[in-house]
Amino acid sequence: MKLNTKSRYAVMALADMSKFPLNDPISLRDISLRQSISLLYLEQIFLKLKKNDIVKSVRGTNGGYVLKRDPKSIKLSEIFQALDQKVKTVGCKKESKKGCNGKLAKCITHELWDELEVYINNFFENKSLNDLLINKNRIN
Amino acid sequence: MKLNTKSRYAVMALADMSKFPLNDPISLRDISLRQSISLLYLEQIFLKLKKNDIVKSVRGTNGGYVLKRDPKSIKLSEIFQALDQKVKTVGCKKESKKGCNGKLAKCITHELWDELEVYINNFFENKSLNDLLINKNRIN
DNA sequence: GTAATACTTGACTATTTTAGTCGGGTATAT
DNA sequence: ATATACCCGACTAAAATAGTCAAGTATTAC
Ligand code: FES
Ligand code: FES
Numbered sequence: 001m002k003l004n005t006k007s008r009y010a011v012m013a014l015a016d017m018s019k020f021p022l023n024d025p026i027s028l029r030d031i032s033l034r035q036s037i038s039l040l041y042l043e044q045i046f047l048k049l050k051k052n053d054i055v056k057s058v059r060g061t062n063g064g065y066v067l068k069r070d071p072k073s074i075k076l077s078e079i080f081q082a083l084d085q086k087v088k089t090v091g092c093k094k095e096s097k098k099g100c101n102g103k104l105a106k107c108i109t110h111e112l113w114d115e116l117e118v119y120i121n122n123f124f125e126n127k128s129l130n131d132l133l134i135n136k137n138r139i140n
Numbered sequence: 141m142k143l144n145t146k147s148r149y150a151v152m153a154l155a156d157m158s159k160f161p162l163n164d165p166i167s168l169r170d171i172s173l174r175q176s177i178s179l180l181y182l183e184q185i186f187l188k189l190k191k192n193d194i195v196k197s198v199r200g201t202n203g204g205y206v207l208k209r210d211p212k213s214i215k216l217s218e219i220f221q222a223l224d225q226k227v228k229t230v231g232c233k234k235e236s237k238k239g240c241n242g243k244l245a246k247c248i249t250h251e252l253w254d255e256l257e258v259y260i261n262n263f264f265e266n267k268s269l270n271d272l273l274i275n276k277n278r279i280n
Numbered sequence: 281g282t283a284a285t286a287c288t289t290g291a292c293t294a295t296t297t298t299a300g301t302c303g304g305g306t307a308t309a310t
Numbered sequence: 311a312t313a314t315a316c317c318c319g320a321c322t323a324a325a326a327t328a329g330t331c332a333a334g335t336a337t338t339a340c
Contacts, residue, residue, distance in 0.1 A: 001141055001260065002326095003229040005299060008240075008249065015248045027315060035248075036241035041300055047317070060308025061314045089143040100148075101176035108155045108175075109148065112272055119263055120141065123256055132252055142297095145328060167286060181329055187288070200337025201285045 007085050009037050010045050011076065014054070015132045018071040025064030045083065052082035071129035080124055087120045089113040147225050149177050150185050151216065154194070155272045158211040165204030185223065192222035211269035220264055227260045229253040 013031050020026055028046060032039040046065055049055045054074060055065040067074070080086075090113040091100030099107040153171050160166055168186060172179040186205055189195045194214060195205040207214070220226075230253040231240030239247040 001143055001225070001227045001229075003141055003231075003253065003256075004297090005231065008229075008231050008253070011252070012247060012249045025315095029315075036243065038300065040302080043316075043318090044300085050316090057316055058308090059306080059314090059316050061310065061312095063308070063315050065316085085141070087141045089141075089148075091143075091145065091148050103176065107152060109152045109272060112151070112267070113143065113148070116143075116263055120260060123259055127252070132249060144326090165286095169286075178329065180331080183287075183289095184329085190287095197287055198337085199285090199287050199335080201339060203286050203337070205287085 001089075004085065005041075006045060006083050007080055009035075009041065010049060010079050010083055011129075011132075013037065013042060013045065014049070014067070014071075014074070014079065014129055017055075017065065017067055018129050018133060022067055022070075025058040025062065025066050027064035030064070048082050048084075049079070052078070054078060054082055067129075071133065074129040075125060076127045076129075077121065077124035079129075087117050087124075089116045089120070141229075144225065145181075146185060146223050147220055149175075149181065150189065150219050150223055151269075151272075153177065153182060153185065154189070154207070154211075154214070154219065154269055157195075157205065157207055158269050158273060162207055162210075165198040165202065165206050167204035170204070188222050188224075189219070192218070194218060194222055207269075211273065214269040215265060216267045216269075217261065217264040219269075227257050227264075229256045229260070 012035050013028075016031050016035055017026050028039055028042045031037065032042055046055060046057075050057055050065070053068055056068050057063070057065055090110060092098065092106065092110065094114075097104060099105055099110060101107050152175050153168075156171050156175055157166050168179055168182045171177065172182055186195060186197075190197055190205070193208055196208050197203070197205055230250060232238065232246065232250065234254075237244060239245055239250065241247050
């Protein structure tokens with residue numbers, strides 16, 4: 001089980017932003033330099049964050065992105081969702097009656113994996129952007 | 141975040157086995173048929189389970205695999221480990237002093253991802269094969 | 281003793297996913 | 311005007327996944 005870079009970078013970038021005065025637009029270029037994330041990749045990521053109302057954009061010189069809400073109210077689960085990222089531990093389609101084996105009942109392990117999915121989603125549900133900043137006295 | 145089929149099948153196959161009288165060898169062919177998992181793939185999986193002392197093999201006619209220990213004592217974490225499967229949510233090498241950004245300190249989000257890793261591993265650590273069988277009255 | 285069953289092992293491969301890049305935009309402040 | 315910075319779709323190299331294949335060996339049943 002691996003976490004992909006897109007989600008990781010998204011959280012990293014947003015965490016970076018929330019260390020600065022809110023309402024001040026922050027350019028992706030700055031984030032890119034500070035966090036060593038490819039600018040072009042960040043653009044892709046932020047487009048999705050914007051579409052999902054997590055940030056808003058300010059165009060033109062001195063433009064950039066601004067957090068749309070208080071970091072306290074931005075849950076990690078929202079960020080993941082914004083990037084179309086899902087925790088998928090079951091092998092079947094949840095909506096379907098069929099199991100991962102193609103048969104008409106769910107397999108022996110279905111319940112287990114479902115439980116795991118809920119368990120992991122819980123983690124994301126209970127973390128806000130703000131929770132990352134408790135250590136305000138860090139350098140990076 | 142996705143779970144791969146190898147881990148999923150491994151647990152499924154072992155769960156299948158633990159529903160039958162222990163000490164009776166069960167052939168992969170049977171498991172393959174019952175659980176609709178490719179026989180050739182199962183062979184690959186069981187080789188690793190064997191190397192990691194989770195099952196033992198009995199060759200020849202009426203042979204198959206036998207659980208080496210009580211299902212109560214086989215933790216999911218062991219099964220995953222046997223298949224070289226790791227939960228990896230951090231972007232960096234844990235042992236290294238460097239962060240995922242190549243810099244000399246760990247990044248802003250490192251602690252978060254590390255926490256998540258521990259959290260997920262906990263789930264696997266606290267589940268045994270036996271926990272899957274509480275519903276003994278299932279068909280599949 | 282020979283056939284059938286079933287494990288053993290390493291190598292190989294198609295497909296999918298990931299982790300980005302590229303090109304050509306548009307809007308805004310100075 | 312011009313530089314900055316967001317916007318957007320399409321593209322691609324590389325890695326991971328999900329298997330398959332070939333060529334065995336050991337054991338039991340007849
Ligand atoms: S995981 Fe849902 S049926 Fe197997
Ligand atoms: S995840 Fe470890 S340094 Fe970024």
